[in-house]
Amino acid sequence: MSLPEVLGRFAPDCSSLPQTVFNDPEVLDAELARIFTRSWLFLAHESEVAVSGDYVTRRMGRDQVIVSRGEDGQIRVMRNACTHRGTLLCKATLGNTSHFMCPYHAWTFDNTGRLRGVPEARPAYGTFDKSSRDLRRARTEVYQGLVFATWDDDAEPLADFLGDFAWYLDALVGGDGAAWEVAGPPQRYTIKANWKLSCENFGGDGYHVPYAHRAPIEGGLFGTEDTGTGGPSGRVVWTPQGHTARVGYHPAGSGIPAYHGYPDEQRAEFAAKAKPEVFAVLENSDVLHGNVFPNLSFIQTVITYTGDEVEPTAFLALRLALPISPTETEMLNFALVPRNAPDAWKQKSVLACVRTHGAAAGLFESDDVDNFTAVTFTGDGAIAARTDLDYSMGARLPRPEPDDWPGPGESVPHDHSEYTHRAYYTTWLRHLREDA
Ligand code: FES
Ligand code: FE
Structure with missing residues (x-):
């Protein structure tokens, strides 16, 4: 199937798309020429x-x-x-x-x-x-x-490319990216899956959490019972550049401890450096993950189990998905820690990161990668090449009324939805339809 035919099969709102975008070498060639040579x-x-x-x-x-x-x-x-x-x-x-x-x-x-x-x-x-x-x-x-x-x-300046999404990156680092450091070189590993499957998943997909990750959640790995169950606190966010995020937001009074998982001194440092409205979101959220288009993903959350410890521990990971071929991707996993945090806490945070999201063996990583690999695996077939996948979740429901969410960009308190997937592929499609 030719590239124009593949692109022509997308629903106008990207609520369905051809599975072959995860397997077709011509699609990857176009991505490399039209996205990876042009984007930041x-x-x-x-x-x-x-x-x-x-x-x-x-x-x-x-x-x-x-x-x-x-x-x-x-x-x-x-x-x-x-x-x-x-x-x-x-x-x-x-x-x-x-x-x-x-x-x-x-x-x-x-x-x-x-x-x-x-x-x-x-x-x-x-x-x-x-x-x-x-x-x-x-x-x-x-x-x-x-x-x-x-x-x-x-290309536009980086600030314009990030646009309103910069606000969420500010939140991720408590207002001061220079206060963080990478704990050692990133882990590198290869998965037999298309690169986009990781990016679309990190950018939202609260829907998969209670099912794909059922075992670690039931094992008590999250600091709160609410995380991952959907419910009223989960929210998705996206911007016109195709940047997407999911936030587990618990406004004051929800009973979720403020800013748990970081040492008290760290919380004070974030409070001093972040804009008040950014800090208000961060201290009332227990998960923030997303994807900067095309392939930089991130996650910050709280894990209860970190080996011998049961004290909730936060971690921040960056994740880069680098295509090797349509069906193979090199992953880089960066554990970030606040430079001034106590060494013992940094070590716990890194363990919380790599034991859940590390080199293909993390408890959440293996659940996710197994599914990314399986989507790529079933996409290899003559009938598969003619099959479209469903990305319509939330598209046929009335869009929720704007609420008092303080962050910029488009946002709905609809955790189990595919708004962010559609936003990601809308940008992807715009790039691929441009001339090489
Ligand atoms: Fe580098 Fe000859 S000096 S290839
Ligand atoms: Fe996951």
Whole structure:
């Protein structure tokens, strides 16, 4: 089936879509060309490249890049491929260096991407304009400690790309992204599923929680009984850029302890730094998860069980879904902790993160990944390619009246719904229908 035929099968409001979007190589090629070369893509947390010379290697779509902090303190993103004959320039995943020397013929680039050294330049080349062979750089901007880059020189500024969704990222980090750090390098693992399945799930999908995650919930893993059961407190949020979130919001008087799962001193720090209306939401929520279009997901919640401890412990995870092929995705899981929290608490928080959402073995992770893999698995067939999936939950009901939700963007207190999925695919479809 051709790409125009696949795209033509979407319902106008994305309440149904062809299953082959999770399996078709032509769809992934179009995503790489039309989404991953144009959108602002998350790459790293600022704390991973804290001092001059620090670098990590990552991917933008399937393109290899280096994220590096120069001597001038600026963070830059550049292709991790030698401009001579294309070999991988830096094979390490992280380190500190002022220069990268190519393993093939030893061309040497500084950590801003400029070609500085070419062995035997004069006898081998005569004249050689080194500046014509600098590494290609992507535009780079940082928001709340989150490093994003885009290949599109004409892209809107990052602030416009995030739009109203920046408010929810502010809430996630208690108003100060620089107060957080990544606890160790991110976990990396590969799943046999299409990359979008994780993103659409993180962006909402309260519906799956009591069913897919029944065992850990019944085992008492959440700090409150209400989380995951739907009910009146769950809410979904989305913005026109395709950014989506789900918030377990318990207004004052609900009996849910305010801001549980963080140490008291941490709560005071959030209160001092976050805007009051942001803080009011954060301290009355027991889960906030979402997805920044296209592939940066996040979750902050409270887990009761953290090994030997039963005290509710909060954690914050970032999750990057990087396509390898239509049916394979590399996942990066970043555990973030407040820099000033006590070390013993940080350790509990990281355990709460990786035991629930870590490298394919986390208690929630394995429930989710099993379903993402199974959707991709059943999508591989002649009849599957002609089958449409149902994303209509909530679409035929009257839209709930606007309420007193203080956050921006579109939002409904309708936890078990697919508003956010439709918002995600509406943006996805807009990109894919644009010319390559
Ligand atoms: Fe890098 Fe030749 S490929 S120096
Ligand atoms: Fe889940």
